[in-house]
Amino acid sequence: MRVILKDKKDLNTLKLNGWSKDGYEIVGSQDEIRRDNDVEVISVKFSKIGQKTFDAYPNLKWIVCRSHGYDNVRVDLAEKYNVGIVCTNPNTIDVAKWINDKVIGSRAIVFGGGRIGKKFCEIYNGETLVIKSKTQYNHSIVRDYDTIVIASSPTKKPILTKELLNDFSGDVVSISRPYCIDNRALLDAIYDGKVKRAEMDMLDPKLRDELVNTKKCNYYKHTAWGNDKTAYN
Numbered sequence: 549m550r551v552i553l554k555d556k557k558d559l560n561t562l563k564l565n566g567w568s569k570d571g572y573e574i575v576g577s578q579d580e581i582r583r584d585n586d587v588e589v590i591s592v593k594f595s596k597i598g599q600k601t602f603d604a605y606p607n608l609k610w611i612v613c614r615s616h617g618y619d620n621v622r623v624d625l626a627e628k629y630n631v632g633i634v635c636t637n638p639n640t641i642d643v644a645k646w647i648n649d650k651v652i653g654s655r656a657i658v659f660g661g662g663r664i665g666k667k668f669c670e671i672y673n674g675e676t677l678v679i680k681s682k683t684q685y686n687h688s689i690v691r692d693y694d695t696i697v698i699a700s701s702p703t704k705k706p707i708l709t710k711e712l713l714n715d716f717s718g719d720v721v722s723i724s725r726p727y728c729i730d731n732r733a734l735l736d737a738i739y740d741g742k743v744k745r746a747e748m749d750m751l752d753p754k755l756r757d758e759l760v761n762t763k764k765c766n767y768y769k770h771t772a773w774g775n776d777k778t779a780y781n
Contacts, residue, residue, distance in 0.1 A: 550586040552605070555593040558614060558638075558773075581605075597621040602629050614638055615773075616664065619702045619725060637663055639773040643723055644668040646772040650721045650747040653694030659707050660700035664723065668699065691715040698722035698729065706730040713737040719745045723772045726752035731759060738762050 551572040553559060559574065575581065577595050587605040590597070591612040602608065602625050611621055613635045626633055644667035654674040658665045661680035669676045677693065679685055681700060690696060695718050698707055702725045710733040720743055722729060729748070735755055737743040739762075746765040749772040759765040 549588045550584060552581070552584075552587050552590040554581075554590060554595050555614075558593050592620065595620065597626075599625060602631070610634065612636060616640070616643075616662070617701055617725070640664055640667050643772045644671060646749070647697060647699065647721055647723060648672055651695050651697065651719070653718060655693045656695040656697050657690055657693040658697040658699055660698065660724065662699065662701060665697070665699040668697065687711045688715045691717075694718035696720045698724045700724045700728055703728050706733070709733050710736065713742055716742055717744070719743070719747070721747045723749040726750050731755040734765070735759055735762070738764050 550570070553572060553574045555577045556574060581601065581604045583604050585607055588607055588609045589612060590601065590605065590608060591614060593614045597611055597620060599622070608629065608631050611618075611626060611631055611633045613621065613633065615635060616637050616639070618633050618635055621633055623633070640663045643664050647664070647668045648671050651672065651674070656672060656674060656676050658669060658676055658678045661678045665678060669678060681703070690712060696708065696712070696716065698720070700707055706727065706729055707724070708720065708722070708729045710730065713733055716737070720734065729751065731752055731754055734743060734746060735758055738746065738759070744764065746759070747768070748765060749768045750770050751759065751767050756767060760767050
């Protein structure tokens, strides 16, 4: 059995004690993959896993995502080839601390009841309300809070919308995928003075420059996870 560890950026502290040199291979995100019948496990952080990967590794059994989601994996193909997917959630505490460092208000409404959202609520020195993905709520509920935290797993429709921001005044902090954010709604809310400050770990390219140019939106290029140098010890 061979293991492919793809993407190098978060593997700087990795120690593979007891593994033979033939047992694993570390591959950069831009490196070409080659056909290998012995590979049964591939571990990724950012790289997309599609048909090319499944063709290269016909005996693949597991995809390990060193992340909190697997939207970079073609799930339909994994099901077709009977390949399992697992997420390691390695940076829960680190990302929760990142959110906590960015929230300066005393009342935060948190969209996302997963590991990161729960950990943030544990360490945050303020009042919180958690809105889980299936929770029904009135958009006007945000008027009672000074910070909106988006810590949700990927969604089909944006969470941060014009309707949500209509009755809001305060800050926005997000570590969620870009499609959880309606950039036009966020930009208009900044122009209208509804959003005073936005701290965004990820942002869709559309209107991203315009958001950053307002000087009220900070874009961190998906680095919230990157402060913990011991996650894989």
